[in-house]
Amino acid sequence: MQDSLRAPGRSLLRRRLKQYRSIYLMILPVLVYFLIFSFYPLILGLIQSLQKERLLGTPQFIGLKNYEALFRDRNFLQALWNSFYIGSTSLVINIMMGTILALSLNELRSRPAKAAVQTVTFLPYLFSWTVVGGVWIYVLSHNGLVNGMLDALGLERVSFFTVPAWGRPVMLFTNAWKQSGYFAVLLLASLVGIDPEVYEAAHIDGASRMQQIGRISLPMMLPTVKTLLLLGATGVLRNFDQVLIMSRPAIKDKVGSVLLFIYEQGILKMKIGLATSAAAVVLLATFLIALAVRKASRYEGSLYD
């Protein structure tokens, strides 16, 4: 009874698969690509993190020995902390700057001025870190713009890339310079969608413009802020391009990121075991951070509901 029911079902499935053959063919290249360039490297990396690398012969499984060595490596721990510190502080600063810029632009009534400020603040988002880094290395250099301005003001020049204390502020600032305008564009989009009648109603009820900003505009941005936080949380530990360009020996201890550590150990020094286990740790930590931010933002959400 069951067999006779299943048999036509199976042939039906086969017929439908056949009917959709050309559709499946359209997604086949993508699937092959992901299999080879996404899933295989992930699994290979996890396996390599449990192996002792050898130049010849089959690699040998050594359990968690690579991880033990990793956590005894002072450079790794410092890099992990640098990444977390710079990544999370940057995310908060950039969202704050983006929010301020979006609210500010939203109050601007002149359309050309609005377009000009928006375009100019958004542009650096399009530039690579090699460009943004190149610009600021020059602008902050000994003969550069900033020191020229300090000179003109009669202040002492600052050597931004050789004083360790300046390392992190420079990274945070250039990060905000590159990203704030992009965040502002996304946040502004959530303000444009607000029905003007909401503001009118608030006005009739006697709310000042500042009160309207605090009670209407700001809460309306909250969903976008949360999305930016959630998306940004997965990138907190993944700062690479910026430090590859802007890190200098004197400040490296303060700004060197964990991805830079992986690149230097794995690609330049061929310490595969150390590098792959570091990557696995970052993967796990990223997952935990994303989970924590998700939990926290849900909780906050219920406060406003």
Next chain:
Amino acid sequence: MTDKKRAPEQLLRNELSPFQKAGNHLLLLLFFLTMIVPMVNVLAVSFSPRLASMQPGVILWPSEWTFNGYQTVWTRANLSRAFFNSSLVSLSGTFAQILLSSMAGYVLVQKNLPFRKALSLLILFTLMIPGDLTLISIYALNKQLGLLNSYQGLIINGLVSGFSILLMRNYFQSVPESLAESARIDKASELRVFFSIYLPLSLPGLASITFLEFVGKWNALMLPVTIISDPALYTLPMVLRQLAFATDSTSGVDYIAPNAQMAAIVISVIPLIILYTFAQRFLIGGLTLGATKG
């Protein structure tokens, strides 16, 4: 009155007080200057003569206009080669990306397709595998496939992104299915339905992924520094990186002066700015969609 929308001008509204308004304008001016002054500085230095660009001080206008910096960096720092490499890799990579990811997106909107959910989940999952964390295995993989130091390697890595697929799927979802059905009744092939109905109706989506993918490939640094060591295959960001390091060392025979370095920066952002002016009107929608549904 409630069901009729009035023009914004007709609505009652209040504004910031003049004092607050002035504060707001000052704040925006501060943002604007912080962004634009370094850019103007870079432009001015790039058009300055070599010696003038090496002087300390605030340069916001060249003392005398010259293309020397551009000539130097284009020929001596081999920027022409890098520009060609970056163009070749970014253009062909973006073209392949558009084709493959829109086809995959089209597959994901077929309502009755067996295993459609599983395919969607698989692609969603690839978004969670950060490519930059599998760097070491990516290097090993490219070595196995003989892709180190090759154009093919630069193009194939990052050929498809789950993000673009899901973005295209979101656009395709708004295409009315009845259109596709009537074409199928007229015996149109799936490829024909895809190319002549779905793609033309999703141009804003195509524009967004074209723009985002091109920018991403043009600016890529991590992958090229991992798989390329042959200077003949250097991409623009790799050459810019070398130049940025050269800023520090003022000695050496091969010293490239600031005017040439800034010229390199200007050259490398020109294609991005041209593309931005074309894609601008599609862009905000694409970015917003990407941030909320990606």
